[in-house]
Amino acid sequence: MAAARARSGERRAEIVRAALEVIAERGYRGASLAAVAERVGLTQQGLLHHFPTKEALLVAVLEEHDQWDTGGGGGRDGWRLDLLEPLVEYNAMRPGIVQTFSALLGESVTEGHPAREFFTRRYTQVRAELAGVLRAEFGDRLPGGLTPEEAAPLVTAVLDGLQYQWLLDPDAVDMPAAFRGFLRLLGAR
């Protein structure tokens, strides 16, 4: 045959990449296995050989992009505040990934959604790590008398909220500039 048989790991990676795209376009509930399969030149049943269920495929997508959103800049755990702005800048160049993330986050608040626990855990962790970073940078008090623990959910909220506004209307919202504005509010220079 023309194409050599890809090793299983490569095939799985291809499928995860395709799933990421289809989820960006239609969300998880709207994404069909057939659409993902077609994108990698497989039948839907062929895809199910690599991932036994649709949910298993979603889990693989979530694991693959575990460093999403707030983690991309600085490696698994050691975030630094000055790496958040470059991360936002980077995200502004890959609307596809941001759209997948945002669509999944939106869906995840509905009942019994398979990504719900993932996001819940992730936000708990992100808030805790951000609080640590903010304390290291600003000490125990930020402008307005906020503690780092009070500011951390706001940083996360701004990151996510700006993504929605930007995805809906990229020309109307300069996501990195807006985020820099927020950092100035926090007192960073």
Add this chain to the structure above:
Amino acid sequence: MAAARARSGERRAEIVRAALEVIAERGYRGASLAAVAERVGLTQQGLLHHFPTKEALLVAVLEEHDQWDTGGGGGRDGWRLDLLEPLVEYNAMRPGIVQTFSALLGESVTEGHPAREFFTRRYTQVRAELAGVLRAEFGDRLPGGLTPEEAAPLVTAVLDGLQYQWLLDPDAVDMPAAFRGFLRLLGAR
């Protein structure tokens, strides 16, 4: 028969209310007409007598709750900054509505989603009105040198972003308190 025939307007209102609930639970794409119909004691085909298509029902839901999110507090156009905090407080008491809104916002960034234009327009309008409110309150410069136009998308982002964190983990996030913290950052008392 037992129940008197409801006037059409009442029936439609019942259906819209049921649709709101089902969308909160499953999102728009995941919400079936049959599930909505069942909730008001109709068959799926009976429901389609009142709304000719599923999309028409969504439009009715969006129109009914046009004052969603940022509008509830102060009447159609005249927002005031000091009514935002009570609005967040009010939202914290109705997770259902917030969940419907958040699920729809998340879905709306996917391709060809029927609510996309609604949200795009809405955010454009919300940012403009918030900028006006911020200018009236703070003048041309806010902390960090932000202009009202730079701060407006941040206010919106914080409102939306906090909702997701709160829906995912209500015990971990005190939404009104977090929002008050953000207002203190902006320099309001």
Add this chain to the structure above:
DNA sequence: ATTATCTATAGATCTATAGATAATGC
């Protein structure tokens, strides 16, 4: 006559299972 509702049903999908076929690795 119009309005509200129902039954019947067409026509698409969708996920997942069963089982065949062919290539690869011992």
Add this chain to the structure above:
DNA sequence: ATTATCTATAGATCTATAGATAATGC
């Protein structure tokens, strides 16, 4: 023997249309 894929198909759904039936309002 195992791995990758395919064909066939079961069993659920889902939206929407067609057409019947019964009640309401002139």
